Amino acid sequence: MKKGKYELGRMLGEGNFGKVKFARRVDTGEAFAVKILDRKRILDLKITEQIEREITTLKLLKHPNVVRLHEVSASKAKIYMILEYVNGGELFDKIESMGRLSEQFGLKIFQQLIDGISYCHDKGVYHRDLKPENVLVDAMGKIKISDFGLSALSQQLWNDGLLHTTCGSPHYVAPEVLLNKGYDGAMSDIWSCGVILYVILTGTLPFDDQNLAFLYQKIFKGATQIPNWLSPGAQNLLRRILDPNPRTRINVVEIKEDSWFKQNYAPAIPYDDDDMYIDDVSLSVKEPVDADEHRNKSTLINAFQLIGMSSYFDLSGFFEKEDVSERKIRFTSNYPPKDVYKKIEDLVTEMGFQVQRGNGKLKVIQPTRGCSCPRSAGSLSVAAEVFELSPSLYVVELRKASGDSSLYRQLCSKISDKLSAYKSVPLLKMHSRMTALKTI
Template sequence: MNIKNRIGKYELGRVLGEGNFAKVKYAINVETGQSYAVKILDKEKVFQYKIVSHIKREICTLKLIKHPNVVRLYEVLASKRKIYIVLEFVTGGELFDKIACNGKLHENVARKYFQQLIDAVGYCHSRGVYHRDLKPENVLLDAKGNVKVSDFGLSALPQQCRADGLLHTTCGSPNYVAPEVIADRGYDGATADLWSCGVILFVLLTGWLPFDDRNLAVLYQKIFKSDFKCPNWLSPGARNLIKRILDPNPKTRITIPEIIENEWFKEGYSPAKLVEEEDTSLDDVNAAFTNAEEHLLTEETGPVHMNAFQLIAMSVSLDLSGFFEEEDAAERKTRFMSMHPAKDIIEKIEETVKDMGGIEVQKKNGKIMLRQTNPKSSKNGHLSVTTEVFEVTPSLHVVELRKSSGDVALYRELCKKLSGNLSSDSLSGNHSSDSLPSSEVKFDENNAVWSAEGGVTCS
């Protein structure tokens, strides 16, 4: 059975990405049609690996940030098993991909991206948030080619500073990390982030890293000494700015206000327009990590909707599978309609199989797998059938059975029993045909309504 998942007002779709502790799925707000990316966390794993504070920090960080060049976090939802972080859906890919495909960028293009990056990072710093893992892979582009800083998983808030006012956790990606971070004697989050921005600018303009070596110790020595060379074909303004950012001494390193006043940086610069901020509540974040019933949402699952054209394609006269199968398609695939709710259909399938005996039910990837447990009793091997339920309308479903292997006679018996038990007569007292031949399904083009002869009508 093809499944659609829904949490609150969001219907979840395809997987966009997957990591050790989270999966990101495309989602649609069913009320507005707006697209989102939803990061899904497994509560059990979050608590098992003791990363609750880490995850809460990332969520709280993003809720504090409302800037056009930072990926927006809209809300946090939770069920008993999952935590759902609703994020802005960014479609333009990573800045890293842009460099990987095109190599170095034209100076004006690189400058535009860098201006937006500095805008975003400066805003984060003004809110007391330090990213600590800035690199092209964590800088996304929207459909219009605008920068969207993402992945605040290593971000730090002022509360994490020690008595000396410095951060002490060594983190980040080696090629982009500031020398004071490696030194492990404490560092200022703002100046460390700025160093990473300088490395990104160098990569944008040249297509390669300023500091790189297979030997980590050698790499760190290059970073400590700021041992790099700017190519001569870079403009003097760009070379000068890079050298001032990649100053190994954080106390003399250029600051963001000074960057904004830099002549090379100012060319064509248009500061981001900030929207009026509303008060930010973290109540939903705190509630997501509790199991209080009043804060938990129910995960809803159901069959994928089937439109008119998909229904046409399923009719027997238009089924082309027989051209590609050695066995008669009629012996391999069976469909019938039911006016019972999807949940009841699934339960009825399980009951029917249990009554027959010798067949086990497995649910996998939204489908119901029916497998014969005593294959020795059948000369043609054990029966294996895949069952799916498709929703035409909320009141009408198509049940499809596909035989992968096994005895045809047993398969026919199974289809006959399921068809009888799932027919609308047996479940709701209404008439419905047991199969779905094309002659019994019509499409009214004027009213855009499907109707099946025998009185079943669905819009």
């Protein structure tokens, strides 16, 4: 399939509002990733501002450690983002497969992460959703920061010089962001980088709890154990970054002066402004569409916004938009966790998978020879979390760790159709309860 000067090829990923395909520029033979966004789906999900912000931000950034946007074009139904092709996948997948990275390799990754985020800050861009899922790693170990959908520009600072939109991912969000009193975008990004460094070096999260309220308490206190088997330099830098007080937390300049950080450090050089052939067309996601065409047919509930209504903290602004990606969906259900897992087990068994229970988890494995399972040649790893919002209302979150995206979407569709809530239930006293499902 040909689109303009690009020849589109295999599918690289599939999300709630579009697909990513491999592409090759016909005249040069260069490889790219084409993000194909569905306008109607964007309107349905009410993420117009998020997409336009990502496009605007990526046009500003030209750095070896930030994924590059080369061109944008649009038709009445689709938006095409021509992006740099990164052939190694997500940092999340690399850590998951290896358990943890060596300190030497981890430092190399972290140096590039700091280089990239430092450049973004110099350009007045604050990412606000840094996590291993949003860091791509190529085959040579070079990283690219991606997914700027929740980013903010310096023009969005209030008169007090701070940002005030509470957003991010729970385990990686800085404590000052949760306070909902304004925060320094650069310092909050540094905190997230520190969490990523901890995950890289240890294979575990520095702050974790099944109860989100308790998780936030740990983040506020900076309550984490740094393994003593890490080198003294790594331990010291982690402590200075994971300082819950942003006024005393180490900043980018100080990180670059740290003796452990400076080992074999070679700063990346930003690209020249003219080293791009980006199409600077004025683009608006919104197009005149018949009202019936983009009316929401279902409601996506943000569990963290609802949990933010808890009396523990004022987190009502948490996630200004639903975190929609090819890796995660959320929906409400009237079934309690026990019934949710039983129905999931019944459903995946009907699809031809074999199911095993143990240690509070449910595992789905590749069927035996001769068993018919749709597109089961590759493995699939999905995590499910159930949040209790009231005695009769729950939020089910399905998240793909790895595996076939098409099969994942098919599985999610069947599960949400079977378990979604069909009646409105008033919210009572807020609780949060999370349990995990791992399918392999």
